[in-house]
Amino acid sequence: MERRIVSAIEVAKLANVSQSTVSRVFTPGASVSEKTRKKVMKAAEELKYQPNALARGLITKKTNMIGLAMKDIQNPFYHEVLGLFTRKLKEKGYSVLFVYTENEEIQQEEINHFLEYNVEAIIVTDALLSSNVVTRLTANNIPVILFNRHDKELMCHSVVCDNVNAAKRIGSYVYGQGVRDAVFITGKVNTSTSRDRQNGFIDFFRDKDTDITILEGDYTYEKSFHLTRNMIQKGHIPEVIFGANDITALGALDALKECKVEIPKKTMVIGFDDIKMSSWPNYSLSTWAQPINEMVEKAIDLVTLKDRIQEPELIKLEGKFIHRATTK
Amino acid sequence: MERRIVSAIEVAKLANVSQSTVSRVFTPGASVSEKTRKKVMKAAEELKYQPNALARGLITKKTNMIGLAMKDIQNPFYHEVLGLFTRKLKEKGYSVLFVYTENEEIQQEEINHFLEYNVEAIIVTDALLSSNVVTRLTANNIPVILFNRHDKELMCHSVVCDNVNAAKRIGSYVYGQGVRDAVFITGKVNTSTSRDRQNGFIDFFRDKDTDITILEGDYTYEKSFHLTRNMIQKGHIPEVIFGANDITALGALDALKECKVEIPKKTMVIGFDDIKMSSWPNYSLSTWAQPINEMVEKAIDLVTLKDRIQEPELIKLEGKFIHRATTK
Numbered sequence: 206m207e208r209r210i211v212s213a214i215e216v217a218k219l220a221n222v223s224q225s226t227v228s229r230v231f232t233p234g235a236s237v238s239e240k241t242r243k244k245v246m247k248a249a250e251e252l253k254y255q256p257n258a259l260a261r262g263l264i265t266k267k268t269n270m271i272g273l274a275m276k277d278i279q280n281p282f283y284h285e286v287l288g289l290f291t292r293k294l295k296e297k298g299y300s301v302l303f304v305y306t307e308n309e310e311i312q313q314e315e316i317n318h319f320l321e322y323n324v325e326a327i328i329v330t331d332a333l334l335s336s337n338v339v340t341r342l343t344a345n346n347i348p349v350i351l352f353n354r355h356d357k358e359l360m361c362h363s364v365v366c367d368n369v370n371a372a373k374r375i376g377s378y379v380y381g382q383g384v385r386d387a388v389f390i391t392g393k394v395n396t397s398t399s400r401d402r403q404n405g406f407i408d409f410f411r412d413k414d415t416d417i418t419i420l421e422g423d424y425t426y427e428k429s430f431h432l433t434r435n436m437i438q439k440g441h442i443p444e445v446i447f448g449a450n451d452i453t454a455l456g457a458l459d460a461l462k463e464c465k466v467e468i469p470k471k472t473m474v475i476g477f478d479d480i481k482m483s484s485w486p487n488y489s490l491s492t493w494a495q496p497i498n499e500m501v502e503k504a505i506d507l508v509t510l511k512d513r514i515q516e517p518e519l520i521k522l523e524g525k526f527i528h529r530a531t532t533k
Numbered sequence: 534m535e536r537r538i539v540s541a542i543e544v545a546k547l548a549n550v551s552q553s554t555v556s557r558v559f560t561p562g563a564s565v566s567e568k569t570r571k572k573v574m575k576a577a578e579e580l581k582y583q584p585n586a587l588a589r590g591l592i593t594k595k596t597n598m599i600g601l602a603m604k605d606i607q608n609p610f611y612h613e614v615l616g617l618f619t620r621k622l623k624e625k626g627y628s629v630l631f632v633y634t635e636n637e638e639i640q641q642e643e644i645n646h647f648l649e650y651n652v653e654a655i656i657v658t659d660a661l662l663s664s665n666v667v668t669r670l671t672a673n674n675i676p677v678i679l680f681n682r683h684d685k686e687l688m689c690h691s692v693v694c695d696n697v698n699a700a701k702r703i704g705s706y707v708y709g710q711g712v713r714d715a716v717f718i719t720g721k722v723n724t725s726t727s728r729d730r731q732n733g734f735i736d737f738f739r740d741k742d743t744d745i746t747i748l749e750g751d752y753t754y755e756k757s758f759h760l761t762r763n764m765i766q767k768g769h770i771p772e773v774i775f776g777a778n779d780i781t782a783l784g785a786l787d788a789l790k791e792c793k794v795e796i797p798k799k800t801m802v803i804g805f806d807d808i809k810m811s812s813w814p815n816y817s818l819s820t821w822a823q824p825i826n827e828m829v830e831k832a833i834d835l836v837t838l839k840d841r842i843q844e845p846e847l848i849k850l851e852g853k854f855i856h857r858a859t860t861k
Contacts, residue, residue, distance in 0.1 A: 270650075273631070279809065284612055291633035300646050303601070303631035305619035318628050322598075426813060459815040481607065485754060487787040487815070 211254045220248035272319035272327040274304045281480040289501040326508040364504045366495040367521040372405025384444040387417040392424040392449035429456030437464045451476035474531040489530035496524045539582045548576035600647035600655040602632045609808040617829040654836040692832045694823040695849040700733025712772040715745045720752040720777035757784030765792045779804035802859040817858035824852045
C-alpha cells in the first residue's frame with residue numbers, strides 16, 4: 206500500500222493561509238500567532254497531515270536532528286549519558302541520529318551519515334575526530350561538541366569533568382590517610398580522560414617526592430582484574446589502587462577480594478564516574494562522581510545557542526568525591 | 534558562514550548525465566553501470582558534492598533510516614543490543630534514528646518523530662506500542678518489529694528468545710538437582726519476558742505437583758536485593774532463586790552473600806540474559822544466554838526484506854544455559 210501523503214499545500218488551502226505559514230506552525234520554535242496556529246492545526250487534523258521533516262529540513266535548512274556518535278557502549282557510564290542526552294534533547298524538540306563507532310578516532314565515512322541528513326550539530330562521546338573531519342564540519346557550519354574528551358588541536362567545543370583536579374584531590378585524600386605506596390591503573394592511554402587523571406595523580410605525588418606505580422589498563426574490567434591479581438601474586442600489595450574509571454576499579458576490587466586482601470584496611474580502592482554498580486552493596490566503591498547532568502546540559506546549550514560561538518570552548522566541571530566502603 | 538550546498542544538478546551537468554542518474558549513484562542498492570558510476574563520482578569529487586539524504590528521501594521515498602525506540606537504558610542487556618543493531622544496520626547502509634522512551638507503552642507523539650523523518654521501519658526494544666499507534670504505522674506502510682517483547686493483540690512482527698521453554702528447562706535442571714523449594718523473582722509483571730519466564734517455570738513445577746514462591750520484582754537490582762534479604766531474615770532460605778533477568782539475579786546473589794548463605798551449596802542462583810557482568814569472577818552467575826546476535830539479525834531481516842511480509846511474524850529463538858559458579 207502506497208503512503209497517501211497529504212501535503213502542506215492542501216493544509217494551507219483548507220486553512221486559507223500560505224504554505225510557509227503551515228511550515229512555520231510545524232517548526233519547533235518558529236513564531237506564529239495563536240489564532241493562526243489553531244486554524245492550521247484544525248485543518249491539519251481534518252486532513253490527517255503528517256509534517257514532513259525532510260521537506261522542512263530542505264526548505265528551512267533546520268532539521269532539528271542532532272548527530273550523536275558514541276563509542277564504548279559497554280561502559281555503564283555512557284548508558285546514563287545516552288539516556289540523559291536523548292531525553293533532554295527531546296525536551297528541546299530535537300531528534301537523535303545515533304552512530305555507534307568502534308574507532309577511537311571517528312572517520313570521514315561515519316560523519317557522512319550526519320552530513321547527509323543535515324544534522325544541526327554533532328556530539329561525540331568517548332572518542333575524537335580526525336582533524337580533517339573537524340575542518341570539513343566547520344566548513345559546513347556544523348558545530349561539534351566533544352563530550353568527556355578534549356584535544357586542543359581540534360577546533361571543537363569540549364565538555365569535560367575537571368579530571369586533572371579531581372585526581373589531585375584524590376591523591377591528596379589518600380596521602381592524608383598515610384598512603385605512600387599508590388598504584389594507578391590507566392584507562393586507554395591515548396584518551397584525554399586517562400591521561401588527565403594519571404597526570405593529576407602523578408603531579409600530586411611528585412610534589413610530595415613520592416613515586417607511584419602505573420599499570421597500563423584499557424578501561425576494561427578484565428585487564429584490570431588480571432593486572433591486579435598478577436601484582437598481588439608477585440608480592441606487591443599497595444595501600445591504594447586508583448582505577449581510571451569505575452569499571453577498572455571494580456576489576457581491581459574483585460582481584461583483591463579473590464586474593465583475600467582486606468579492603469579498605471590493607472588496600473583502599475577508588476574509581477571514577479560513579480556508575481550505578483558502584484553503589485551496589487557488594488561493591489560499595491568509593492569514586493569520583495562526574496557531574497553528568499550538568500555536563501550534558503552544557504553540551505546541549507552549546508548545540509542550541511542562537512548565536513553560535515565560533516571559538517572552541519572547553520568547559521570543565523567539578524564533580525565530587527563519594528566515600529563508600531573501599532576507603533577509610 | 535552559510536553552507537555552500539553543491540546540488541545534484543551541477544554534478545549531473547559536469548558528468549553529462551541526468552539528475553536522476555546522479556541520484557541513483559548515491560542511492561544504496563540502486564543499479565547503475567560501473568562506467569556511469571565512475572563518471573559521476575569523478576564529477577562529485579571535483580565539486581565536493583555531499584549527497585542529500587533528505588532530498589533523496591523525498592524523491593525516492595526511501596530514507597535508509599530505521600527508527601529504534603529503546604527503554605531501560607540501564608540494563609546492560611540493551612547496551613549490547615543497541616551496539617549490535619547500530620553496527621549491523623550500518624553494514625546494510627541504514628542510519629539509526631534513536632528514541633529513548635520512558636514509557637512501557639510507546640505513545641503517538643514519540644512515534645511522530647519517526648513518521649516525520651520517513652523512517653523505513655521501526656524497531657522497538659523492551660516496550661510495546663499502543664494499538665492505535667500500530668494501526669497508524671501499518672496504514673503508513675511502516676513495518677514495526679518488537680524486539681524481546683511480543684503481544685498477540687498487536688499487528689507487529691516480534692523477535693524473542695523462547696522464554697517459556699527456557700524457563701521450563703531451567704525448572705527441569707534444578708528439579709533434577711533435587712530442588713523442591715524454588716523462588717522466582719519476577720521482572721516488571723506487565724512485560725511478556727517476565728510473564729513468559731514465570732509461566733514456564735511455574736508450569737514445570739506444577740506438572741511435578743510442587744509449589745514455588747513468587748516474589749514481585751521490577752527488573753532492578755535494588756528491589757531484588759531487598760526482597761531476598763527480607764525473605765532470608767524472615768527465615769526462608771530457598772534451594773534456588775531464579776531471577777527474571779541477570780540484574781535481578783545479581784541483586785538476589787548479593788543479598789544471599791551478605792546474609793552469608795553458601796552458594797551454590799545451600800542456595801543456587803540463576804539469571805537470564807548473560808550480560809557481561811555475569812561472567813565477572815566475583816559473580817560467576819549461571820544464566821540463560823539469549824541468542825542476541827541471531828535475534829538482532831532476524832529483526833533486521835524483517836526490516837529489510839524486499840517483499841514485505843504482511844502477516845505479523847513471531848520469531849522465537851532458543852539460546853542456551855550457561856553453568857557458572859552459582860549452580861551445582
